[in-house]
Each structure stands twice: as structure tokens, then as C-alpha cells.
Amino acid sequence: MLDTPRALRLAIGVFGRRNVGKSSLVNALVGQDVSIVSPQAGTTTDPVEKAMELAPLGPVVLIDTAGIDDVGDLGALRALRTEAAIDRTDLAVIVTDADGLGPDETRLVAAFRKADTPVVVVFGKSDLACPPAADLARLDEDGIAHVAVSARTGMGIAGLRAAIVAAAPEPALEEPRLLGDLVRPGALVVLVVPIDLGAPKGRLILPQVMAIRDLLDSDASALVVKERELADTLARLGRAPDLVVCDSQVVLKASADTPEAIPLTTFSILMARFKGDLVGFARGAAAIDRLRPGDRVLVAEACSHHALADDIGRVKIPRWLRQYAGGDLVFDHTSGRDFPDDLSPYALVVQCGGCSVNRKLVTARQRRAEEQGVAMTNYGVAISRVQGVLPRALGVFPLAREAFEAASRAEVPA
Template sequence: MSLNDTPGAERLRIGFFGVRNAGKSNLVNAFTGQSLSVTSPVAGTTTDAVVKGMELLPVGPVTVVDTPGIDDEGDLGCKRAGRARDELRRCDVAVLVVDATRGVSDQDRELLSAFAEKAIPCVVAFNKVDLLAAGRDACGEGGAAFEEAALKLPEGAIVRKIAVSAATGMNVRELRESVAAAAGHAKPARRVVADLVNPGDVVVLVIPIDSSAPKGRIILPQQMVLRDLLDAHAAALACQPDELAGLLGSLARPPKLVVTDSQAFSQVAAIVPPEVPLTSFSILMARRKGQLSLLIEGANALGGLTGESRVLVCEGCTHHRQCEDIGTVKMPAWIKAFCGAEPRFEFVSGKEFPDSLEGYDLVVHCGGCMLNGREMGYRLDKARACGVPIVNYGIAIAHMNGILERSLDSLRGKYS
């Protein structure tokens, strides 16, 4: 991904689902206009999710995912089908690809029910209509395939139907339009910071440049806050922690807000006057992903950890671990010092997340900047359902430094 690309977590995610040999990969290739997926008449050719970014007008940048057949068999096939089901928790819009020559299968109906349960807007694409003797009839609402699907739609499902042919290109453009229309039902993302400021406000961004900072650039949450401030016509001033006092002293009036990297929370809080609102990039990201209240509640579990406690530390991205890595080194050390005990820490990163959180006493999660809203919501909902407290880095650090309430003052009434 170049610096000018929209990151995957900020793209609408479109998943193509269905049984083997329904023509998902051929349709994905036609939809994207690229030979993205390997295709073959052999069932089960797609063995893992294939991901591609594209521009879908008028939606904008999207991620298209070609999934393995949901009906794959055998030990390996079950793992492939499991990968397809995993995609359900990440997708904002689903395309159910049905082989029009075979009709709607039981697995197709199960997928429709899953889409409805998860409130995923869906487009049912009846593929291979060029192979039907009365293919032209399948294009109308009176087509038998459409009638069957209509009778089986789960209550509350948001579904559009269209007859297509990946082989001939029939109605592929219309499929793109249907997907774009379905995207209108996807939950809109909350602004990062723009709703907290007014045009002309000055916001100070405190960005440490240490051994863990990426070479020649700043990390995604910092980029997103900066861009959102520019879109809000506010002025952003950036500095490192050691330069903050001098910067604040040079301003004619106090800034509207100071946003800091969580690792510098304690140092920055000692410098910023109490009357100036202060928060962190991580807290802003948690607010944007939703359920900030749940994460705030989770902070209360930090003080009750013991030597018998199990703590799961989760990061949404995979990166090279350094000697001062925040997830595996700094966070465990801070937590041990805060609770005065030696809990057991376990670590997962990237797409990894346990199917069960049973046995854990706390989940500590990163800000989730590399996870889209649905995936982050899935993790938060799982923790809630399992009764396991969950907190993110920024909230945990603020709580352990006694400045959580202050870091939330500027957000009062603007989070759930």
C-alpha cells in the first residue's frame, strides 16, 4: 500500500460467497475487471480468501474478497469453508453467488440467514444464466430462480437480486451498481476527530519519533487524525513530547485539543494545562470503532489482576517486534507494575482471535486501526458475550496513569 492508498480498514469490504463451482471467482474477476482469482471447472479451486482493492463508484475505494466454497468437504475443505465463514464477520456487503442452473441450495439459504442475522446488506447474483435455455426469462422478477429466492429470504434481510453471467459479462455493470446501492445500508463510520472541533480551531498532535516509529512516515491513526482535522478546516500542529512545552508557550491562545500517542500520556499530561482538553489517538480510534463505553468499563479490571490471572493481548496488525514493543514488552510491564502482580500474558496478532475467550480475565487490545468496524465489533461483542472485560491500549494507559477521566472530558456525549 502506498501513502496515497486508502488503508484496508477504511475501505468498504465486499465479500463474494456461495457454494463450490457457483462461479464466484469468475464473477469476482468480471466485477473487478482483473484476473484476480484462479478459476477452474474443478470444485474447490479457491482454497483461501483472495483480496483485492478497487474503486467502486460512487462508493469510493473498496476491498473485494473471493471466498472458498461454503460447502467444501473433508478435513482441508472444512478449514477452507471456515475461512469463508470468518469473512462474514468482516464484510460490510455480501454478494451471494448462486448457480442459476442448479438453483438456490440449502447452504445458500444458510448464508442468507447469516447475512440477515449479522445485518449485512446482500446482493444475490444468479450466475451462469447464459447456460439456461430460457436464460432471458431469469432476468425478470418472474424467473423461477428469483421466485425461489424470494420465498426463502429471512425476515429483516436487506437483499437485492440480479441475473448475471460472468462468462459473457451480462449485467456485470448492473451488479456493481446493485452492490453500490446495497452499500448505502452499511453503517456509516464515525468521524475520527472532526466533530470535536470547529473551523479555525488549533489542535496539537504529540507524536513521539522513537525506535518503534516507522521510517519516514507516521502511523495510520496519526495520519487519520491529521486528515480529518484538515477536512474540518482546523489547524494541526505536530511535535514530539520534548517540544510540547515550547510549542504551547508560543501560542497566542490555548489549543482546542491536544492529542497524544498513548505511550507519552503521562509526560504530556504533566505539561498540558488542566483546562486544555487532552486525549489520545488510541482513544479517538476506539470511539470511531464503537462501544467505547465497554472499553472504559474494562479498564476497571486492571487493578484486580493477580498472579493467577490470564491476560490476552491482541494487535490487529502484524509487524516486526522490537525490544521496546508496546504489545509484548511495555504493556505487560505497565500492567504488572499497576496491579502489583505477575499475571500470565498471551499474545495474538493480525487476523488471529480466539474462538473462545473462556479462561481469560482480561483482553487488552490495540486501537484497531488495521481492523475494519465489523471485525472490531465482532471482537468487542465476543468479549461482552463471554463476560470478559476488554480494554484498549490508550484507555488502559490513561487509567493506569490516573488521567482517564481527563482524557474523556472532550468526548462527553459523543460516544457510545
């Protein structure tokens, strides 16, 4: 269970004012002291995450956060971290105490409702006082689940678990497939995996492993080759494969070596669909044509990995986009969970593949960009675009291909 990658777990965020008992509640739910508890307001600073199994939901990650009412310069920074945790929360637990629902709680409830995130309100420290009756009535009226608990005595903790399970989004409906839904049982899929300097020693990377597993789940066959062996392998196969999936970095060669009649896409395009809205990313890719020298581009990396000499986000994508713009561009980089609220300075936002972030976070970023009228695409889609093979690589996703082509027509400079 602990092997489930963090980004695929249901993320349960615990929010509230300082000192209401968020950390005590997380410890009570987990049954371990994972977060520090103290009578001092502002004890929790950075979000604390704890993976656990919550039957029957399966693997979840609990996120304990700093108080949203934190004060001072550092407090504002801590509150910002908490805001970022809001974006990646699949289910929100909003904790208050005998003070009930004030402006902070009301703001939190509104923010989660806007994002369609289910909410459970917890009245903590109920060994000391009962929740205000008027607040209970208001929550009932709004159809929001609520539970009174005491982390100290354990009262209500089982009820809170049940309320979380009841409020959780239906996993079967939510869970998209990487590519298993694209093929029939018995299909043959060729996976093209370069083993270059960037490849980790002795293993495959997550999207490659996920693809193999998903094909097996669909009763399909996976054939894994390096790009140099692709042409020979295709020539030697008794039948044309149903699909070729290649690493983005070799898409030009793989596309040239794969007969036009065979559908081809890239791992990063599959991940873009799995971890976000592919149609939106495809539409955003059309803005690459509109880039002009001097434009500002934001490259958002989800994980802070050690940058290689020829790093995709730091070196390759900037180089390709500069060539496209025909001059210099200004690049800003963010990593991890940092992502600016104001995207208006940017002509384009390029999000990384997002192996380590969840779908909720990526679509929240896409929604923010869309609300601000800023084009947003992702690494894989952008790479196929600058290599000139995006329409082919989107061939198995007609809606995304159409969105790209329609946006490209609209983007043609006068």
C-alpha cells in the same frame, strides 16, 4: 484511489459453496483475472482481496473466499478463514448456482442479517440454467436483493454492480470522524508526536496523518511537536489550545505538561472511537482493576508487524498489566484476522489500535466479547488506564468516561 488505506474501503465479501463460480464472478466484476478459476472444487483457499473503484461508491475491496462447504481437515481450516472474512464484510454477495438456496446459503443469509450486513444473492452460471422460481419468491418476500448473472457471457454483471450500489450502507451516515467533529473552525489543536525508535523513518504514522488532515477539513489548525517541546510550546502560545492529542506512550508526560483546563486525549483513544465502540472499550478498561495473578489475558493484534524489543503488545502492555495484577498473568497473542470464537477463558481481551482493520471487524469482536460477558478494551484505553490518566483522556467523550467510571464502581473488589 489506490492510496486509500485498505481498512477504510467498503469491504464486499463474496461467499458461497465451492465451485459455484465465486472467483469467476469476482474476475468479471473487476474486469481482470485476479482469482484462479477451475472446475476443481476448492480452488480458492485463502481469501483473495482486490481493491477497485466502484462508482459511485468510490474505493471498495472485493474479497473472494474459499467455499463455506469445504471438507476435510484443511477444508475446515479454509472454512475458518472464510468465517473470519464474514466478520469484516460490509456488504455480502452470496453466490449460488442452479441449485438455489440450500442450507449453506440460508445459514450465510442468516449470519449476515444478524450482523445487519446488507446482502445481495447472485444466481450464477445463468447461461446454463434459470434460478429456481420458489427461491426468487422467498427472497422477494424477505426483501433481499437478487440478480441472475453469467460470468461467462457477462450477462447480469452490470445489474449486479447496480444492486451492490443500491444495497451499500450510506457512507455519510456510517463514516465517523477521527477528531474533526470535536473542534470548531478556527480551533487550535496541538499534536504530540514522539520520534523514538518505534517511529518509522522519514514519515508519520497513519493516525497522525489522519488527524492533521481531519483538522484541515474542519478549518482548524494543527501544531505538531515532540513531547519534549510541549511545555515550552504551550508556554509560548498566545492562547490556550482547544485540545492536545498525544501519543499514548507519552500520555503521562503530556498530561503533566498540559494545564488541567486544556482538554487532552490520545491518538489511540481517537482511533478506538474511529475504529470501534469507545464506550465499550472504556467500560472494558474497568476490568483491569479486577485482574488477579494467574488470570488469562488475550492480546489481539490486527497487523503482524515486526516486533520491536520494547513492543507495546508483546512487552509493554503485559508488563503494565502484571504490575496491576500484582503477579504473573497468562498472555495469549493473536495476530491478523485470527480471533477465537470462545473468549470464556479470558479475564480481559486487549485489542490493538486497529490501523489495518475496519470498524466492522472491531465492533464484531466487541459484540462477541459482550455476548460472552468478557471485558474487552484496547491498547490506547488500557495504556491511559494503567498510567492513571484515563478519566482525563476521556474528558472529551463524556459517555465513555461515564461508562468507565460506572464500571469501575461496579468492579471495586469486595
